[in-house]
Amino acid sequence: MPGSPPLCRRPRDLRRGAALTLAFLAAVGTAAGTGCWDRADAVDTAGVLVARTHDKTAGAPAAGTADRDAVARAAAEAAAEGKSGKKAAQDVVSRSGDRWGMVYDQNEYAAFAEDLDGRWTGVGLWAERRTDGRIEVDRVQPGSPASRAGLRAGDRLLSVDGKGVTGRSVADVVALLRGEAGTPVVLGLSRAGADFTETVRRQQLRVEPVTVRRLADGVTVIKVASFTRGSGERVRDAVRAAPPGAGLMLDLRGNPGGLVTEAVTAASAFLDGGLVATYDVRGSERALYARPGGDTARPLVALVDGGTMSAAELVAGALQDRGRAVTVGSRTFGKGSVQMPTELPDGSVAELTVGTYRTPAGRSLDGRGIDPDLSAAEGTEERARKVLGGLRVGP
Incomplete structure (x- = not known):
């Protein structure tokens, strides 16, 4: 419904209880x-x-x-x-x-x-x-x-x-x-x-949430800066437009999250239906499912780092748990709690924590993050290209 307030998960202060930036x-x-x-x-x-x-x-x-x-x-x-x-x-x-x-x-x-x-x-x-x-x-x-x-x-x-x-x-x-x-x-x-x-x-x-570039060896790099409206479909379009047989890199580094629905749509570009994540709201478990018909054939590497957060972690966790992508980079931030808004009598809005998210394998993201399959603090993209090469893609 246009004009309806979004249900959001945003931090008050990432420093609370920890020396964080x-x-x-x-x-x-x-x-x-x-x-x-x-x-x-x-x-x-x-x-x-x-x-x-x-x-x-x-x-x-x-x-x-x-x-x-x-x-x-x-x-x-x-x-x-x-x-x-x-x-x-x-x-x-x-x-x-x-x-x-x-x-x-x-x-x-x-x-x-x-x-x-x-x-x-x-x-x-x-x-x-x-x-x-x-x-x-x-x-x-x-x-x-x-x-x-x-x-x-x-x-x-x-x-x-x-x-x-x-x-x-x-x-x-x-x-x-x-x-x-x-x-x-x-x-x-x-x-x-x-x-x-x-x-x-x-x-x-305006910031373009999704940018696409093609490397010399035909690998398509899809950079998702954030999951704003329309970003999920743009990821799907980029996958469909990639050269046949070429590998894909999904770059989620520095992605602070965004709309959960857009994140699920983006994950659907690489999955043929199935579970993306579960979450609980005050003890009641719910589930998020991918759309059927995504590309499950092309080799895929997901790039992550400490700035990969929230909805972006849902995507990385789903692709990792489902065996769809090799994750390369460094541990993600670890923001896996659920906030929902309550309108207050004075017209202000309070977003309060009501539950947590889990990956398809049941892993909690909150406070833990996602460990990549291959650690690479530097030269992440080059390491990813080598991984794709090992999957018989590229030179």
């Missing part, structure tokens, strides 16, 4: 580890998704999750007193130990729907949140306002329109960077110990 697309507003449902009650008529994803009869929350009634009550009480319902709800979520729970206001949540189309209004920079709370530029989108202003990886982001960002949550920093296309935003930065400012104008931006 939080990577997020500051201009986009999509935090690392996204994995979202396109509808509250999602049933794919082609058989991709056989599950109802919303259970109003669920019992008490499990350990490490927030009680949605308590969260809603806190928001209502705060709003009645003229205080921030979002802040009150977030305080309850934080105390609950729900590592991935998060509360968003209406504008933040509406903007996320735009992100899932692969388009947004921003400045075009990726940033990292360090363990000490510092915000640094990780990379800059070519041709973006940030790129034209000369921003580069390693620059420290100190402020946005005069408001300090050190120690802020991901959602707060993203909200500061957002705005109407054409409006200016002043960025306070530091490089090599020297502070400076840059004024850039926000603009409509």
